[in-house]
Amino acid sequence: MPKSRLAALAELVLAAALLVPALAWAGPTLDSIRQKGTLRCGVNSGLLGFSAPDRQGRWSGIDADFCRAVATAILGSPDKAQFVPTNTQNRFTLLQTGEIDLLSRNTTWSSGRDSTLGVVFAGTLFYDGQGFMVRKSAKISSARQLNGATVCVLPGTTTELNLTDYFRSHKMSFKPVVVNELPQIEQAFFSGRCDVFTTDLSGLAVTRLKVSNKDDYVILPEAISKEPLGPLLRRGDWEYFTIVKWVLFGLIEAEEYGVTSANVDKLKAESKDPSIQRLVGTSGDVGKGLGLDNDWLARTVKAVGNYGEMYARNIAPIGIERGLNAQWKNGGLMYAPPIR
Amino acid sequence: MLHSERVRGIVYQALLLAAVVGVGWYLIDNTLHNLQTREIQTGFGFLGRSAGFEIGETMIEYDPSRTYGRALAAGLLNTLWVSALGIVAATLLGTLIGIARLSSNWLLARLASAYVETVRNVPLLLQLFVWYGMLTELLPPVREAIAFGDLVFLSQRGLRYAWPQPAPGWSAAGWGLAAAVAGVLAWRWLAARRQQATGAQWPLLWPALAMLAGLPLAGWLLGGAPTALERPVLGGFDFQGGKALSPEFVALLAGLIGDTMLYVSGGAEHQGPTGGGPIAIIGQIQ
Numbered sequence: 339m340p341k342s343r344l345a346a347l348a349e350l351v352l353a354a355a356l357l358v359p360a361l362a363w364a365g366p367t368l369d370s371i372r373q374k375g376t377l378r379c380g381v382n383s384g385l386l387g388f389s390a391p392d393r394q395g396r397w398s399g400i401d402a403d404f405c406r407a408v409a410t411a412i413l414g415s416p417d418k419a420q421f422v423p424t425n426t427q428n429r430f431t432l433l434q435t436g437e438i439d440l441l442s443r444n445t446t447w448s449s450g451r452d453s454t455l456g457v458v459f460a461g462t463l464f465y466d467g468q469g470f471m472v473r474k475s476a477k478i479s480s481a482r483q484l485n486g487a488t489v490c491v492l493p494g495t496t497t498e499l500n501l502t503d504y505f506r507s508h509k510m511s512f513k514p515v516v517v518n519e520l521p522q523i524e525q526a527f528f529s530g531r532c533d534v535f536t537t538d539l540s541g542l543a544v545t546r547l548k549v550s551n552k553d554d555y556v557i558l559p560e561a562i563s564k565e566p567l568g569p570l571l572r573r574g575d576w577e578y579f580t581i582v583k584w585v586l587f588g589l590i591e592a593e594e595y596g597v598t599s600a601n602v603d604k605l606k607a608e609s610k611d612p613s614i615q616r617l618v619g620t621s622g623d624v625g626k627g628l629g630l631d632n633d634w635l636a637r638t639v640k641a642v643g644n645y646g647e648m649y650a651r652n653i654a655p656i657g658i659e660r661g662l663n664a665q666w667k668n669g670g671l672m673y674a675p676p677i678r
Numbered sequence: 679m680l681h682s683e684r685v686r687g688i689v690y691q692a693l694l695l696a697a698v699v700g701v702g703w704y705l706i707d708n709t710l711h712n713l714q715t716r717e718i719q720t721g722f723g724f725l726g727r728s729a730g731f732e733i734g735e736t737m738i739e740y741d742p743s744r745t746y747g748r749a750l751a752a753g754l755l756n757t758l759w760v761s762a763l764g765i766v767a768a769t770l771l772g773t774l775i776g777i778a779r780l781s782s783n784w785l786l787a788r789l790a791s792a793y794v795e796t797v798r799n800v801p802l803l804l805q806l807f808v809w810y811g812m813l814t815e816l817l818p819p820v821r822e823a824i825a826f827g828d829l830v831f832l833s834q835r836g837l838r839y840a841w842p843q844p845a846p847g848w849s850a851a852g853w854g855l856a857a858a859v860a861g862v863l864a865w866r867w868l869a870a871r872r873q874q875a876t877g878a879q880w881p882l883l884w885p886a887l888a889m890l891a892g893l894p895l896a897g898w899l900l901g902g903a904p905t906a907l908e909r910p911v912l913g914g915f916d917f918q919g920g921k922a923l924s925p926e927f928v929a930l931l932a933g934l935i936g937d938t939m940l941y942v943s944g945g946a947e948h949q950g951p952t953g954g955g956p957i958a959i960i961g962q963i964q
Contacts, residue, residue, distance in 0.1 A: 434718060456718030476915075486914040488835065499730050502742045513916075514732045515926070530819040530834045531925065533915045573717045 367571065368578040368629070371412060371439055376420045379405035380438040383423035384520060386544045387656040388444045388464075397421045400652040401442040403642045404463055404569055404586070408440060411585045411634045416641040425518060426494045430455050433572055440582065442569040444538065446496040451570070460582040462568040464653070465662035465671050467561030468500050469539040471546060474556050476533060481560040485510040490523050490532035492516075500563040501536050524548065538565050544656050577629050584628055587674035588635040592617060592644035594665055594674065599643040602636050616678055624677055635677075645672065725750070735924060760927065764934040771935060772942025779943065794940055802937050809936075810929035817925075820916055828909055837923040838910040847901025854897030858889040865889070 371377050381389035381401050389399035406416035422438050433441045434456050444466075445451075447459040472478050481504070491498050493516045505512050515532050517523040524545050527535035535545065539561060546552045571582055592598075595614050597605055606618045615621040619632035626632060642648060649663065664670025713720045725747035732742050736752040737759060778790035797805070814834050818824060823833035829840040842848055862885075869880040898904075910920035 434716065454719040456713070456716040484915075486916060486918075488916060502730055502732050505732075506742060512732065514734050516734070526814060529814045531814045574715070 366578065367439055367575040368412070368581070371578070375413060376418050377405065377409040377413060377440060378420050378422055378438045379409075380422050380424040380429055380432050380441040380443055381405065382443045382520075383425060385444060385541060386547070387540065387653050387658070389421070389442070398652065400464065400648050401444060401569075403648045403652065404442045404589075405440060407589060407638045407642045408569075408582055408585050410638040410641040411581060411588075411630060414637065426492050427518060430457065433457055433570065436572070439578075440569055440571050444541070444567045445570060447566045447568050447570075448496060456573050457570045458573050458579060459568050459570045460579060461586045462566040462671075463586060464540070464567045466538040466540050466565040466567050468497055468536060468563040468565055469542050469561055470558040471527075471535045471542045471555055472533060472558065474554050478556075478558070481558050481562065482508060482510075484512065484534060486512070487533040488513045488515060488531070489534045489536055490515050490517065490527045491536055492520065492523060493518060495537075496563070496565065497537050504562045538567070540653070540656070540658055543658055547656060581628050581630065584677070585635075585638060588617070588638065588677060589642075589645040589648065590665075590672050590674040591677050592635065592639045593646035593672075594667070597636075597639055597644060598647060599640050602640050606636055613678075622678065735927060760930055760934065764931055764938060767931070768935045768938035768942050772939040775939060776943035790943075794943060797936060798940050802933060805936055806929055806933040809932045810925060813925040813929055821912065823912075823917075829907070831910055831917060834925065835916055835922070836925045836928065838917045838920055839922075840907045840909045841921040842904065843906045843908045845901065845904035845906065847898045847904040850897035850901035851894040852897070854893035854895070855890070858893040861889045861893070862886045 379402075381397060381399070384390045385399070387399055389397055389402040391397050402419075402421060405419040405421065409419035410416045412418075422432065424432055424438075424441070424443055429441055429443055429445065430451075432438045441457070442463070444464070446466075447462060451457065452459055470481050470484065472484075478484065484505075489501060489512045491501055491514055498514075498516070501512070501514075512534075515523075515526055517526055520541075524535070526532055527545075528549060535542065537545070539557065542557050546555050546557065549555070569582060569586065571579060595611075595617060597614060597617055602618060605614055606620055609615060609618065609620070612621065616624055618636040619625055619634065623632055625634040628634065643651065646665075649660065653663075660668070660670060662671050664672060666673040710720070726745050728743055729746045729749040730742050731749070733740055733749060733752055735756060737755045738748075738752055740748055740752045775790045775793065778786050779794070781787045781790075813836075817832060817834045820833045820835045823831040823835075823838070825831050831838045865880075865885055866882065869882060873879055908919045910917040910922075912918075
């Protein structure tokens with residue numbers, strides 16, 4: 339039947355024509371963010387302290403606050419951040435395909451991710467390390483005693499690879515139990531399916547707080563890896579990359595110079611200190627250089643606080659000291675290049 | 679010429695083929711171009727690189743230093759293995775339930791129907807969660823495992839059971855079984871030929887059973903009649919020795935059987951298996 343073949347051909351041509359706009363280059367991220375008026379931000383679907391929805395459905399946590407900070411700098415208001423829950427498997431794909439504009443989801447910065455995935459990390463928001471949690475009744479005091487253990491681990495993470503490396507380099511063996519979502523893997527660990535749960539030390543601290551008998555579980559002292567967690571974005575828009583990077587540095591620098599959400603308006607009106615004047619935008623034109631206005635950092639700090647305030651609000655309540663995340667002047671690693 | 683139906687047919691076929699190839703080429707080219715523009719590296723080179731992660735259960739030798747290709751193959755074999763077991767078990771159980779639904783025994787028929795009607799619309803994923811939850815929450819921790827003698831242990835870590843220690847006798851028994859299967863097939867062929875030629879029938883069942891039981895037994899005896907068992911012993915974090923069925927495996931298998939059984943039993947008249955597949959229909963012969 340020639341007619342139906344013709345129809346099929348027409349359909350194919352039509353389908354091809356329809357695919358063109360869908361696959362075409364999406365254009366610079368910054369333009370599309372401004373055009374939409376929202377910053378779509380991929381976050382953890384539920385990790386207390388980093389990003390988790392509260393009872394009113396409002397996202398809280400340091401990762402979520404960083405999204406708000408970027409949204410405030412670019413779009414003027416923290417409410418312009420739109421949160422998209424992601425898991426360890428789909429996070430990079432969502433970013434690559436343009437479903438989200440920023441991934442702020444306790445994601446470890448590594449050379450492989452920075453170079454092969456078409457994404458680029460803007461910096462480190464939280465310095466972490468990988469640890470192990472076991473039952474107290476197992477009477478284990480060091481990760482070196484874990485030979486033969488069954489280990490619960492999230493798939494597609496640097497955690498999974500570090501775990502394997504650690505056991506291999508210490509000539510030990512383990513059995514992995516791999517579950518995709520955090521609540522399920524925590525359940526598997528607490529029910530006794532696994533002897534060990536491994537993730538970043540901050541995550542372990544949060545997990546341990548979730549059970550009433552938290553004293554029955556211990557976090558082993560070893561940190562077996564470096565886990566610098568930070569925000570990342572798609573390659574191909576250097577203006578946007580520069581803004582995200584300097585929002586991060588700006589929050590850290592604001593803490594260093596004592597600019598807080600409470601005193602930023604006062605400093606703007608009164609401060610004669612040239613460093614602070616540059617931070618709050620009353621002198622110089624830092625913001626203009628970034629393609630924003632000079633008020634960018636002042637309004638961001640006013641909306642979400644400086645890095646120290648974000649830490650105190652989100653991370654301190656889960657019982658993690660500043661440690662590596664203290665300002666460099668206090669012996670930590672938080673060192674922002676100068677804003678000038 | 680264009681009025682010839684045959685020529686027109688060929689022209690349309692050629693045009694269609696060109697369109698399909700063209701669209702395919704366009705899609706692949708466009709994808710590669712966009713991946714490159716976005717600086718996403720792609721290709722199959724990773725298959726030869728070291729995977730670096732551990733896999734819980736594999737049927738072929740695997741460790742983290744092996745390649746991604748090997749890891750994929752291990753995963754594929756696991757899928758095939760659980761599918762094969764699932765197909766056999768679901769066919770057997772499904773047939774039984776199908777027969778039970780048609781039974782004149784009121785209770786049996788109603789029970790089978792109740793099972794089918796309850797489970798048929800529960801999503802497979804939910805069934806898997808239920809099975810996995812039951813296995814890991816209701817069973818005791820590994821140190822308080824339910825023991826059947828010192829041979830079989832049931833705990834949250836799954837089913838751990840004793841298994842014969844590797845010995846020449848067992849491999850000889852395996853060869854005996856293979857020889858028996860070949861012998862049965864040969865016997866059937868010979869019998870059929872003889873019946874065609876002379877009309878006389880040779881017995882089939884008894885020689886077949888004798889071969890299937892006798893040859894492996896002979897191999898086992900010739901190999902020194904090994905009886906040593908590798909028993910699971912609790913040590914360190916878990917049982918060591920013997921064989922194990924993990925809760926993940928059992929839950930997956932149970933879920934697959936429970937779901938597929940319905941289609942085999944013909945209980946879900948208006949639904950086929952997701953993704954298609956054979957459906958056995960059991961009818962009553964009046």
